[in-house]
Amino acid sequence: MKKILFSLPLLIILAAILFHPSDASSQESATSSSDEIREKVKDKIESVLNEPKAYIGTVTDKTEGSLQIKNSDGLIQLVSINSQEVSFVKVGKTTSTIKFGDLAIGDHVVAMGFSAVNGTPGVKNGNSVLEAKRVLVTEALQTPKREAIFGKVVVVGKKEATIVDKKQKEFKLEFPKRWKGPDLDELSPGDTIIAAGEVNGIIVSIRTIQVTSKSSPTPSPEE
Secondary structure, three states, rough: HHHHHHHHHHHHHHHHHHHHHOOOHHHHHHHHHHHHHHEEEEEHHHHHOOEEEEEEEEEEEEEEEEEEEOOOOOOOEEOOOOOOOEEEEEOOOOOOOOHHHHOOOOOOOEEEEOOOOOOOOOEOEEEEEEEEEEEEEEOOOOOOEEEEEEEEEEEEEEOOOEEEOOOEEEEEEEOOOOOOOOHHHOOOOOOEEEEEEEOOEEEEEEEEEEEHHHHHHHHOOOO
């Protein structure tokens, strides 16, 4: 009986050792888990860095190895340039290859490449720097103006109409698939209308049309 009572605590201790890992094993497991998390984060960062990006805007500053671009939101973006590795192309009516020296402040560009992130080389003042691989010089995109034009219809065609305003300036009305107002074939020369839409020069892409007065029919001559 004494032997049984004496061995019972020993059995409890052995069971605790067998079924509960030691502190050393727990630390090794935690370290391994932490290493796996770091590796996944590293892989994620590398995948982000390997995604191509583009900075679009106007060149505001230029050095031997970089460009500073101001985008449409007014933010300054930095572009790293290695002129030996970057291709420069001017896009217009014709496309031509140019040199880095041909770029000037005020040019509108599309810089394409790969970006760095905070904590990696190529970062300046906490901002991400694009390592350019290709730079396009293009015309800046023009934001169409929306205006309402009051005028008189002078010509009605199959796909467009022409009006003149009170200053006798001529506008051509282009009709998209959808707009608010009368159909094109319901307009007649002499109608007075208000045409609202996006204006680019003398071209008006119609959004709404309102006829304020219809043309008076020309009386037929008496026989």
